Amino acid sequence: MSTSPTADAPTGTQEHVLHRISEELAVTFDGVFGPDMVERYVFESYAALARTAKIKTYLPIITRRFARDRLNALAHAQGKRPSGVPEVLFVCVQNAGRSQMAAALLKDLTRGAVNVRSAGSMPAEHLDENVVTAMNEIGLSLGEEFPKPLTDDVVRAADVVITMGCGDTCPIYPGKKYEDWQISDPATMTIDGVREVRDALRARVEGLVSQLVG
Amino acid sequence: MSTSPTADAPTGTQEHVLHRISEELAVTFDGVFGPDMVERYVFESYAALARTAKIKTYLPIITRRFARDRLNALAHAQGKRPSGVPEVLFVCVQNAGRSQMAAALLKDLTRGAVNVRSAGSMPAEHLDENVVTAMNEIGLSLGEEFPKPLTDDVVRAADVVITMGCGDTCPIYPGKKYEDWQISDPATMTIDGVREVRDALRARVEGLVSQLVG
Numbered sequence A, B: 001m002s003t004s005p006t007a008d009a010p011t012g013t014q015e016h017v018l019h020r021i022s023e024e025l026a027v028t029f030d031g032v033f034g035p036d037m038v039e040r041y042v043f044e045s046y047a048a049l050a051r052t053a054k055i056k057t058y059l060p061i062i063t064r065r066f067a068r069d070r071l072n073a074l075a076h077a078q079g080k081r082p083s084g085v086p087e088v089l090f091v092c093v094q095n096a097g098r099s100q101m102a103a104a105l106l107k108d109l110t111r112g113a114v115n116v117r118s119a120g121s122m123p124a125e126h127l128d129e130n131v132v133t134a135m136n137e138i139g140l141s142l143g144e145e146f147p148k149p150l151t152d153d154v155v156r157a158a159d160v161v162i163t164m165g166c167g168d169t170c171p172i173y174p175g176k177k178y179e180d181w182q183i184s185d186p187a188t189m190t191i192d193g194v195r196e197v198r199d200a201l202r203a204r205v206e207g208l209v210s211q212l213v214g
Helices: A013-028 A035-052 A059-077 A098-110 A129-137 A152-157 A191-213 B013-028 B035-052 B059-077 B098-110 B129-136 B152-157 B191-213
Strands: A087-092 A115-120 A160-163 A177-180 B087-092 B115-120 B160-163 B177-180
Touching: A013 A035, A013 A059, A035 A059, A035 B035, A035 B152, A059 A115, A059 A152, A087 A098, A087 A152, A098 A115, A098 A129, A098 A191, A115 A152, A129 A191, A152 B035, A160 A191, B013 B035, B013 B059, B035 B059, B059 B115, B059 B152, B087 B098, B087 B152, B098 B115, B098 B129, B098 B191, B115 B152, B129 B191, B160 B191
Parallel strands: A087 A115, A087 A160, A160 A177, B087 B115, B087 B160, B160 B177
Antiparallel strands: none
């Protein structure tokens, strides 16, 4: 039996980086979560992203951000570190188009007055290129975003969960508002189609803002 | 904004069942993992399965089994409750065919002398029907199995990780043996094709057994 690690996940190196990230986040969440819990979040976040992410180069970086955001969500949900602002979660199938656009639009319109997250039931390998282009055209960069699987913690943290095309994949908890938006999937669209989706989303997000922050 | 929970995930009820499962498993893992960690495993396991499982009826039952097995894997990996036997993990893309067949064959041949798990990088909605039939023909039931996403804990617990068609989606850790088996995907095959895959897998699994337990 031969040991045959794949080329871009060198034995031990990746693990070393993940341990370092765990130690750093254990300090960030000191008094909120124990180091064991933090380490589990880091390693499970890595495994969850590695399942679908095509390019492994940035995995440790996005693992760090994903794990930190999930821990923030959990800390908020459990009342240990409340964010003090409304929390909104957008969910679509691939977290490569609709939910990413909606999240970017809402972030831009509210600038910190609302905490915004997005996720997918079956995350894609990377963001849709036309989606990135269409958002760039209105001055919004998705360059640091990545498709993330839907997790329990981000649902728990949300006051409002907005689903688009992902059916009943989202856990339902009392005390939250669930909305389903009928928005076409831009995955197979030309750039013109994606622009229409973007503008339709902008209108809906503007409506949401007026409900959330008056 | 209207609250619109989906029909088969009644608000609160599902959550109540998950809390009960968490309490039960907290007793099972008393002294190994704290109740907070156990509860996280239960709820995240639920969210992970709900993302892809088509039929939600059995979700609490399979969530309980999935969470318990993941906690067992972690307890073994951390040396808190070593299983005392070799641990083998089979990984394919959908955890609906190849990895399920290989796991069932290895379990049957070793009957407790090896601990066997399986997982997928992109779990399917349910097991492949022809796969279930072909395994029934040799007296092995897959009736209680379900597609599960690949998680860090089961990789960590494994002495041997065998991948089939899932590329580099599996975290690589030192001290484990990784093998890649070239086995065709039965997903689009007729029952005759699936029988051939089953028999090819049986031969490879028999070879593995002789290496593991002599």
